[in-house]
Amino acid sequence: VQLVESGGGLVQPGGSLRLSCVASGFASSNYAMTWVRQAPGKGLEWVSGISGSGDITHYADSVKGRFTISRDNSKNTLFLQMSSLRVEDTAVYYCAKDPDFWSGQLPDYWGQGTLVTVSS
Amino acid sequence: DIQMTQSPSSLSASVGDRVTITCRASQDIRNDLGWYQQKPGEAPRRLIFAASTLRSGISSRFSGSGSGTEFTLTISNLQPEDFATYYCLQHSSFPPLTFGGGTKVEIK
Numbered sequence: 401v402q403l404v405e406s407g408g409g410l411v412q413p414g415g416s417l418r419l420s421c422v423a424s425g426f427a428s429s430n431y432a433m434t435w436v437r438q439a440p441g442k443g444l445e446w447v448s449g450i451s452g453s454g455d456i457t458h459y460a461d462s463v464k465g466r467f468t469i470s471r472d473n474s475k476n477t478l479f480l481q482m483s484s485l486r487v488e489d490t491a492v493y494y495c496a497k498d499p500d501f502w503s504g505q506l507p508d509y510w511g512q513g514t515l516v517t518v519s520s
Numbered sequence: 521d522i523q524m525t526q527s528p529s530s531l532s533a534s535v536g537d538r539v540t541i542t543c544r545a546s547q548d549i550r551n552d553l554g555w556y557q558q559k560p561g562e563a564p565r566r567l568i569f570a571a572s573t574l575r576s577g578i579s580s581r582f583s584g585s586g587s588g589t590e591f592t593l594t595i596s597n598l599q600p601e602d603f604a605t606y607y608c609l610q611h612s613s614f615p616p617l618t619f620g621g622g623t624k625v626e627i628k
Contacts, residue, residue: 444607446617458615504614506554510563
């Protein structure tokens, strides 16, 4: 199993960014996927989850209405569209594989993360 | 939302020591809890799921126990590679998934 995130970078407050996570080594459409973030020097925070088929999504209250999770199973790719970004969204964003088709389980494999910095 | 209170936030220990980390849930989560290890600059790694089931390939020096609201991660015979930050994660009431605040295990 390999998960490789990309798309992080520096963005101004109020801006947008799209993260991608390419999965390999497993049949991605059979598994839910999760985004977790970690602010510099802080703990882990669950951000969003999506079912294996992509039709059921969940969000943390802190990002609801601003972030959109989606997936393209034909390309084994998970996305996180982030808009109206705030300074407090600055973090390393990890994508992770769930052990089941449905979200809400303990992620079992993680990518190495991509850093998002929101600053003027 | 369920809150996970993890303690201590940090501890110092020596190689060969036995270390115990505790997570308390704000309500009953049955055994829907896992433990993760994170080393600096690395992604978290799942050690234990269902509160006490050791993931394949993880050293038997790690063990988990508890159910309901009180959970424990124990590391026996602490080794140099075990110095890291540990997090609990509950998935009983979803969304959201909620992590404990983390415990940093440092070398004494």
